[in-house]
Amino acid sequence: MTGETTHRLGVLGSGKGSNFVAIAEACAAGSIPARVAVVLSDVAEAGILGRARALGIPAHYLPPGPYRTKLDEAAEAAYVAALKAAAVDWVLLAGFMRILKGAFLRAFPGRVLNIHPSLLPAFPGLEAWRQALEYGVKVTGVTVHLVDQGVDTGPIVRQGAVAIHDDDTPETLHHRLQQTEHDLYPAALNLLLSGQWAVRGRRVVGTGPAGKGGQPQP
Amino acid sequence: MTGETTHRLGVLGSGKGSNFVAIAEACAAGSIPARVAVVLSDVAEAGILGRARALGIPAHYLPPGPYRTKLDEAAEAAYVAALKAAAVDWVLLAGFMRILKGAFLRAFPGRVLNIHPSLLPAFPGLEAWRQALEYGVKVTGVTVHLVDQGVDTGPIVRQGAVAIHDDDTPETLHHRLQQTEHDLYPAALNLLLSGQWAVRGRRVVGTGPAGKGGQPQP
Numbered sequence: 001m002t003g004e005t006t007h008r009l010g011v012l013g014s015g016k017g018s019n020f021v022a023i024a025e026a027c028a029a030g031s032i033p034a035r036v037a038v039v040l041s042d043v044a045e046a047g048i049l050g051r052a053r054a055l056g057i058p059a060h061y062l063p064p065g066p067y068r069t070k071l072d073e074a075a076e077a078a079y080v081a082a083l084k085a086a087a088v089d090w091v092l093l094a095g096f097m098r099i100l101k102g103a104f105l106r107a108f109p110g111r112v113l114n115i116h117p118s119l120l121p122a123f124p125g126l127e128a129w130r131q132a133l134e135y136g137v138k139v140t141g142v143t144v145h146l147v148d149q150g151v152d153t154g155p156i157v158r159q160g161a162v163a164i165h166d167d168d169t170p171e172t173l174h175h176r177l178q179q180t181e182h183d184l185y186p187a188a189l190n191l192l193l194s195g196q197w198a199v200r201g202r203r204v205v206g207t208g209p210a211g212k213g214g215q216p217q218p
Numbered sequence: 219m220t221g222e223t224t225h226r227l228g229v230l231g232s233g234k235g236s237n238f239v240a241i242a243e244a245c246a247a248g249s250i251p252a253r254v255a256v257v258l259s260d261v262a263e264a265g266i267l268g269r270a271r272a273l274g275i276p277a278h279y280l281p282p283g284p285y286r287t288k289l290d291e292a293a294e295a296a297y298v299a300a301l302k303a304a305a306v307d308w309v310l311l312a313g314f315m316r317i318l319k320g321a322f323l324r325a326f327p328g329r330v331l332n333i334h335p336s337l338l339p340a341f342p343g344l345e346a347w348r349q350a351l352e353y354g355v356k357v358t359g360v361t362v363h364l365v366d367q368g369v370d371t372g373p374i375v376r377q378g379a380v381a382i383h384d385d386d387t388p389e390t391l392h393h394r395l396q397q398t399e400h401d402l403y404p405a406a407l408n409l410l411l412s413g414q415w416a417v418r419g420r421r422v423v424g425t426g427p428a429g430k431g432g433q434p435q436p
Contacts, residue, residue, distance in 0.1 A: 119337060119340065119357055121340055121353060121355075122339055122340040134419065135374075135420055136373055136374050136420035136422060137338070137339075137374055137377060138374055138376055139337055139378070141379075156353075156354050156355055156356055158356055159355060159356035159357040161357050166424050201354065202352065202353055202354035203354040203384075204354060206384050
């Protein structure tokens with residue numbers, strides 16, 4: 001990829017890290033002009049840390065502080081410092097179970113990305129697949145969005161639809177959503193890294209050949 | 219269709235009636251075991267009335283009364299009387315711009331169906347395609363649902379996804395949504411008329427070969 005910048009990604013996760021692996025593999029395959037420079041977790045025993053180390057990627061547990069759903073001020077500073085030390089230019093949330101606000105977002109303005117297992121604005125928050133089943137929708141999906149000060153409210157980069165089957169359980173639906181996530185997150189990231197996009201109102205639109213709009217079919 | 223009941227449908231609409239035509243055509247083609255017995259409109263000059271008469275279907279303008287978004291009590295009684303006189307067993311809303319409550323729904327318990335141009339619970343209410351564009355979603359769609367006392371809140375029978383393109387305007391998106399509506403409404407109605415379904419919690423699930431869950435692809 002002569003002449004193309006190699007971006008440096010920081011990934012934050014609290015769980016197994018399957019989206020991290022999908023992104024790391026896309027980087028390794030050359031389909032994303034980036035490398036994962038560092039992985040951080042608020043859970044010491046999170047699978048994402050071991051999977052990163054197995055791929056030779058620096059991975060650190062950073063204690064989140066006393067709160068249950070956010071980082072405290074000192075922890076937020078430590079996360080920012082670790083990402084800056086790794087010279088990260090984009091931050092990807094991949095199953096990171098804490099809300100980021102204020103100082104963190106100001107450190108990476110417009111450069112924090114999240115993936116959520118529903119078609120936002122439907123079913124924000126926890127266990128979106130369970131919310132979708134309980135509401136009785138027939139179609140749900142996955143959203144990749146830029147992170148702003150709200151919870152699951154930032155401008156949407158990509159969405160993919162996933163059908164709900166009559167015999168779905170939370171587990172079977174969650175599994176199919178994850179399969180769509182693993183395609184959608186690298187695709188959304190690729191658009192953003194291309195630079196060929198703009199935010200108009202709340203709409204993220206492509207400004208070059210990479211911008212192709214929605215992906216309604218899983 | 220030996221041994222199969224022919225259902226009698228009442229259709230309420232305020233506009234051009236393209237969903238009414240799709241349903242009437244599916245009935246005429248024998249793909250729905252029903253006929254449209256009467257069409258009612260709250261708008262004297264609505265296109266749906268002329269299109270019904272052209273197909274030989276009784277069609278009446280019934281004045282809605284003084285309110286802007288609902289029928290008054292006398293109007294509601296007149297609509298119910300006209301539907302009962304036509305021996306209707308299912309009522310289909312097809313672009314009917316007034317909220318039905320109380321007495322009307324009690325007259326046809328669990329037998330009133332509506333179509334809405336979004337993937338509910340996202341974007342209830344008016345001009346859902348415009349709401350979707352302004353929010354910046356990449357996937358929207360169409361929902362067929364049973365009508366309850368809320369606005370666009372009843373149990374969902376079928377949904378179909380529609381991709382939003384970067385160059386979509388409210389008009390182009392609305393047009394694509396309508397194309398999906400014309401497939402989805404007859405399909406949802408066919409499931410309901412088959413009787414092979416049940417509501418579990420809020421989930422409408424098939425109990426026979428007709429129950430195939432979601433339709434994520436337009």
